[in-house]
Amino acid sequence: MNHLQNDADASPSGNKALLTLAAALLAIPVVALLWVGSYAKVEPTVAGFPFFIWYQFLWVFLCAACTWAAYCVVRIARPSRKEVRR
């Protein structure tokens, strides 16, 4: 094993299970919104808004939550080099 080469030419080790969880969190909003058939309808309306419209607005918030959760998980799974040094 070449020590120096190993340090530069390897990915920093990460917690595989947590990274998979982060990937799943990121995939949820993408799958939900690309599955157009699940939301291309008028009913149920909310305050006059067709389902098609308010459901997509709702995903703005759900997606931000998923992305934020993925960010937290990634930080735990693979701390940055700076944080390791401290």
Add this chain to the structure above:
Amino acid sequence: MNTGIDYFALAVLVGLFLLVTVMGFWASNWRRGEHLASLDEWGLGGRSFGTWVTWFLLGGDLYTAYTFVAVPAAMFALGSVAGFFAVPYTIILYPIIFVYMARLWSVSYRHGYITSADFVRGRYGSKELSLAIAITGILATMPYIALQLVGIQAVLEVVGLGGSGGIANVLPLIIAFGLLAAYTHAAGLRAPAVIAFVKDTLIYLVIIVAILYLPGKVGGWAHVFAAAQAKMNAVNPATGKPIGVFIPSAQAYWAYATLALGSAMALFMYPHSVTATLSSRSRNTIRRNATILPAYSFVLGLLALLGWVAIAAGTKPIGLDGHPNAQLVIPQLFKDFFPGWFAGVAFAAVAIGALVPAAIMSIAASNTFTRNIYREWLKPDASHSDEARISKIVALMVKAFALVFVLTLDKQNAINFQLLGGIWILQTFPAVVFGLYTRWFHRWGLLAGWAGGMFYGTMAAYNVVNPATGNHFAGSVSVIPVVGELGYIALTAFAVNALIAAVVTVILDIARVPRGHDETVKADYFADEGDPRVERPLETMNAG
């Protein structure tokens, strides 16, 4: 109808415009670095922006004035497939860029890359592939800059300026762009970073006020949606088909989904998105931003709905030339319903909204020219100060070209080219994003794939013909081969591109064609702020 000049609106517009001009010039002293004469400083703001500055900068950069004019215009004229797809597009955008932009930031920070073509050069050791990426980036960006001017023109026209020819009518546009060019020349990326604060504040203010006030004025949301449904389902006498789409039917699912996905994948391939990302201070800045940038997507969605509010309001977007022009629908709606001074604020939001992306796009295009064409092919021994000097000149030329383009050619040309630009820019995705993860693809395979995707995409777009007018480039969806559904041409071309790249890679590897030198190592893709191995060009300045 437009009758005469609205002086109240004009006064507010001019006042806010002067404010950002002063801020633009002041920006050259904001967080000034020690070595101004380099692309790192002029073109990337010293790679110093934290989470909030980056949020304003990226928000001001990605959500362009043209978007603010074109999305509601598409909703007004054609309905949800043409317009509202912008909402899922700008939502799924963020999980997608979360995955790979941090890697691009890290490897660029580690090696001092300024453009994505720089990265491709270092990763594959291929000048030719890098040139293809650079040219695609510049070609896709130029019409986008021109369209920012179309955004300003739409506002000026509703205020009562421009449109009917003569130097007095084009003068406001020339002055606006001249000032923009001057402070961008002086301050580089710092100018749009400072102006973005004003732009984003105005946009939020105007859209929130409009969305709270206008629907009540035209009979409530239920009436708005009923009016939109009635208009979209009415039959267009020229084609015998419905005018537009209220809510996509099963035949349009693929189109809606592929437009959203393809656009989301393409957006961060544009040089101006890369520039704004690389200007951030640390690896995680872009990831934190992926969680807070959707705030802009929410506003964009509200703005899209204003296109339908305009249907209920019976807005008549008629240009100074007397012809209907859907692009004017939002400015006209504001002029009809708001007092002059608030309409002026709204117009300023659009006009200033055009300046931020126009500045960043011209900086990004000129950085790409300087790094990947000038230094690579014309003057390999260019110093850092040479690079900064060339970039500043090219940025001026890019803006001048955009101005001439808009003033001399039909606007439709800019719109057609921008449509093509979106298709073209996605063809750089395999070389850049696949390259961030794997060296499996051969450099010539990627180049062949790029060429194939460009050719297929351009031909497919040309073959979309408007049945009423017979014009080519009439839309961005066509039938996907094999699948048989309508889909976004850019994404189909991307599939063609990736397939060719993979097949050619296998063939070239069997033939043992050399793969080129890779100057990056795995750890580079995880480097963060303060990495001890970083090659900062500024610390070795005497190289030039």
